[in-house]
Amino acid sequence: MNNNNVIEVEDLTKMFGDFTAVNAITFEVKKGEIFGFLGANGAGKTTAMKMLIGISHPTSGKAKVAGYDVYTNTEDIKKNIGYMSQKFALYDDLTVKENITFFGGIYGLSRARINEKAKELINDLGLKDVANHLVGSLPLGWKQKIAFSVSLLHDPKVVFLDEPTGGVDPITRRQFWEMIYKASQSGTTVFVTTHYMDEAEYCDRVSIMVDGKIEALDTPRKLKEQFSVETMNDVFLKLARG
Amino acid sequence: MSKSYKDVKALQDISFDVKKGELFGLIGPDGAGKTTLFRILTTLLFANEGTVTVAGYDVIRDYKTIRESVGYMPGKFSLYQDLTVEENLTFFATIFGTTLEENFDLIKEIYVQIEPFKNRRAGKLSGGMKQKLALCCALIHKPKVLFLDEPTTGVDPVSRKEFWEMLKRLQQKGITVLVSTPYMDEATLCDRIALIQDGKILQIDSPAAIVGNYPKKIYNVSADNIYQLIQSLKAFKHQYSVYPFGEFIHYTDDRTDFNIKDLQLYLESNGLLNVTIENAQPTIEDVFMELAN
Numbered sequence: 001m002n003n004n005n006v007i008e009v010e011d012l013t014k015m016f017g018d019f020t021a022v023n024a025i026t027f028e029v030k031k032g033e034i035f036g037f038l039g040a041n042g043a044g045k046t047t048a049m050k051m052l053i054g055i056s057h058p059t060s061g062k063a064k065v066a067g068y069d070v071y072t073n074t075e076d077i078k079k080n081i082g083y084m085s086q087k088f089a090l091y092d093d094l095t096v097k098e099n100i101t102f103f104g105g106i107y108g109l110s111r112a113r114i115n116e117k118a119k120e121l122i123n124d125l126g127l128k129d130v131a132n133h134l135v136g137s138l139p140l141g142w143k144q145k146i147a148f149s150v151s152l153l154h155d156p157k158v159v160f161l162d163e164p165t166g167g168v169d170p171i172t173r174r175q176f177w178e179m180i181y182k183a184s185q186s187g188t189t190v191f192v193t194t195h196y197m198d199e200a201e202y203c204d205r206v207s208i209m210v211d212g213k214i215e216a217l218d219t220p221r222k223l224k225e226q227f228s229v230e231t232m233n234d235v236f237l238k239l240a241r242g
Numbered sequence: 243m244s245k246s247y248k249d250v251k252a253l254q255d256i257s258f259d260v261k262k263g264e265l266f267g268l269i270g271p272d273g274a275g276k277t278t279l280f281r282i283l284t285t286l287l288f289a290n291e292g293t294v295t296v297a298g299y300d301v302i303r304d305y306k307t308i309r310e311s312v313g314y315m316p317g318k319f320s321l322y323q324d325l326t327v328e329e330n331l332t333f334f335a336t337i338f339g340t341t342l343e344e345n346f347d348l349i350k351e352i353y354v355q356i357e358p359f360k361n362r363r364a365g366k367l368s369g370g371m372k373q374k375l376a377l378c379c380a381l382i383h384k385p386k387v388l389f390l391d392e393p394t395t396g397v398d399p400v401s402r403k404e405f406w407e408m409l410k411r412l413q414q415k416g417i418t419v420l421v422s423t424p425y426m427d428e429a430t431l432c433d434r435i436a437l438i439q440d441g442k443i444l445q446i447d448s449p450a451a452i453v454g455n456y457p458k459k460i461y462n463v464s465a466d467n468i469y470q471l472i473q474s475l476k477a478f479k480h481q482y483s484v485y486p487f488g489e490f491i492h493y494t495d496d497r498t499d500f501n502i503k504d505l506q507l508y509l510e511s512n513g514l515l516n517v518t519i520e521n522a523q524p525t526i527e528d529v530f531m532e533l534a535n
Contacts, residue, residue, distance in 0.1 A: 167392075
């Protein structure tokens with residue numbers, strides 16, 4: 001594995017019966033890179049992501065995440081990655097502080113380290129007033145920012161974000177992306193899916209999946225040149241419409 | 243009209259009207275109050291204060307007439323998962339005292355796309371197919387007004403585009419459409435929109451008039467290191483707003499005599515490379531953020 005690559009994928013394939021959900025995809029993601037993983041609903045993004053985070057066994061092909069093999073080292077992968085999605089992020093019936101303690105414990109952090117991290121997180125996000133409030137009572141945008149910070153508690157090499165900003169208001173959505181930039185600056189690799197095409201423009205590189213295959217992969221600028229269009233939205237429409 | 247849940251003011255003193263045959267958009271994020279508003283308009287919830295009429299009928303006194311005259315597609319898939327596609331359609335047609343055949347021309351174009359799966363249980367359909375079935379069921383009795391609560395949330399850009407093309411065609415058939423969305427780019431596809439946040443309507447107008455009234459001049463700023471660019475712009479003493487917008491940062495200045503050169507020099511002195519600053523056109527999202535702030 002190239003030292004600079006945090007994710008390496010070669011001909012990775014997943015079949016369900018006769019149906020090829022992910023069809024021989026190949027790519028790598030560098031340390032500190034913000035990698036946008038795009039595709040239409042049903043293109044195979046979630047299936048591919050599940051293999052990368054070690055919860056779905058590939059049918060064939062190779063993949064390493066944070067240096068660990070997706071066939072044989074899935075437990076090591078889980079310890080070295082962060083994950084958050086729009087659907088599951090935090091426990092609504094635990095407080096902000098309890099969620100931090102819970103996830104810190106899951107990731108094996110010491111009590112002292114958890115306390116230190118909790119203080120830092122609550123300060124950074126300006127949550128002092130709501131630290132003991134149930135997460136369920138907070139606005140969606142706050143929850144998503146807290147969930148992202150929690151997914152970074154154990155300083156993972158790479159964090160997987162599955163539509164983290166869906167439905168979030170435009171100002172908070174931008175604050176969220178500033179947090180992504182900050183994580184990337186400090187060396188954390190960010191693997192992110194989104195349906196907001198302006199967010200695709202914020203990524204260092206973007207891949208677009210169509211029917212299980214990666215049909216395009218490059219920087220947003222080069223993709224726009226390649227398809228002779230002005231925006232990533234148009235790139236997406238051209239590719240996914242066939 | 244106002245609506246509260248205990249201490250939470252879900253809708254605060256809102257007023258608006260939608261014209262016959264209009265495609266009207268409610269644009270706002272999660273928690274803005276869009277769903278509460280839809281539920282009041284479709285007679286499923288009572289408002290605490292104010293008056294509401296739909297298709298000429300009062301939502302409290304004439305709720306039964308309204309239920310016969312409107313179609314409602316909730317944000318959450320609400321059909322019977324264990325009935326097939328055809329059974330769901332027949333069920334809703336029967337409830338409204340009509341048949342699948344009677345208004346078939348209205349749903350034909352959408353129905354042909356799910357017809358190959360007509361014997362499949364609704365729960366086993368893909369997200370896109372569920373959405374099309376739900377729309378057919380909401381249209382089966384030829385409603386005067388169609389309410390669509392976030393029909394495109396979580397839907398990819400291609401399917402979103404197709405869905406909006408479908409709405410335009412329904413509008414051409416004379417149906418008034420009230421649709422909500424968190425995607426600001428979809429606002430431009432409506433005749434008029436209401437921007438809504440925290441239970442308040444921030445502004446109502448045509449999309450063109452809304453961006454036309456934006457009070458500031460916006461500049462597209464770019465440089466090699468976006469994160470550093472954002473930090474530097476936010477630290478600039480004359481900045482009024484700094485928001486990432488696709489490949490650029492949208493910047494507005496708090497002075498009336500702003501000149502580009504001044505900002506360019508500042509950014510370069512902060513070590514930023516390949517700085518470009520150009521005039522930009524405001525979007526609905528710029529207006530929304532300005533009003534919400």
